[in-house]
Amino acid sequence: DVVMTQTPVSLSLAIGQxxxxxxxxxxxxxxxxxxxxxxxxxxRPGQSPKRLIYxxxxxxxxxxDRFSGSGSETExxxxxxxxxxxxxxxxxxxxxxxxxxxxGAGTKLELK
Amino acid sequence: xxxxxxxxxxxxxxxxxxxxxxxxxGFTFSNYGMAWVCQAPTKGLEWVAxxxxxxxxxxxxxxxxGRFTISRDNAKNTLYLQMDSLRSEDTATYYCARNWFDxxxxxxxxxxxx
Numbered sequence: 001d002v003v004m005t006q007t008p009v010s011l012s013l014a015i016g017q018x019x020x021x022x023x024x025x026x027x028x029x030x031x032x033x034x035x036x037x038x039x040x041x042x043x044r045p046g047q048s049p050k051r052l053i054y055x056x057x058x059x060x061x062x063x064x065d066r067f068s069g070s071g072s073e074t075e076x077x078x079x080x081x082x083x084x085x086x087x088x089x090x091x092x093x094x095x096x097x098x099x100x101x102x103x104g105a106g107t108k109l110e111l112k
Numbered sequence: 113x114x115x116x117x118x119x120x121x122x123x124x125x126x127x128x129x130x131x132x133x134x135x136x137x138g139f140t141f142s143n144y145g146m147a148w149v150c151q152a153p154t155k156g157l158e159w160v161a162x163x164x165x166x167x168x169x170x171x172x173x174x175x176x177x178g179r180f181t182i183s184r185d186n187a188k189n190t191l192y193l194q195m196d197s198l199r200s201e202d203t204a205t206y207y208c209a210r211n212w213f214d215x216x217x218x219x220x221x222x223x224x225x226x
Contacts, residue, residue: 001113025133025199041213049157060214096212100173101147103157 005102023093037096044089121220134191134208142186143210150204
């Protein structure tokens with residue numbers, strides 16, 4: 001299975017600060033279709049996961065543009081330009097290029 | 113509005129069975145592959161099983177192969193997970209999700225304990 005490694009494990013930031021989360025995969029996530037199925041989801045406290053970003057950098061329609069995703073092959077990054085209170089929770093990267101789908105262990109964003 | 117509502121969780125003894133259901137609405141259910149994802153207490157997310165649009169193709173993680181069965185009823189817009197020979201390590205919240213994890217249910221807790 002493809003191993004997804006996220007760093008840091010946790011992040012403590014004040015409102016308005018930028019955030020950056022790294023996700024590395026044990027194999028290239030570039031698929032035979034030419035697409036890279038690296039995605040991000042957010043699980044707020046006590047809630048089910050919610051979609052954020054798909055195929056590395058494409059934001060779902062309801063996601064604020066302070067979020068951005070980048071990367072290629074095996075190294076990916078989620079950035080928040082200015083953290084807001086509603087952004088706290090656990091961020092997971094996950095890959096859909098190789099069977100089975102696998103998730104990173106998560107990065108917990110806490111407010112300072 | 114897309115909604116996925118799980119039901120059927122609870123406390124069950126090791127070796128016993130449980131069947132989870134996921135009622136879908138707000139989208140054309142038969143057009144989407146579906147999946148179950150679990151989250152053990154205080155742990156991360158793990159894919160459990162997936163099923164194709166028509167139900168003809170099913171996929172499982174190794175630890176549940178032969179014990180769990182994913183199925184769907186497109187006429188009832190419902191996804192199922194039959195869980196047999198349950199083990200303590202199956203204790204988790206189980207989420208129903210569309211295949212690309214773009215929509216998730218609220219989750220249902222399964223506790224396997226004597």
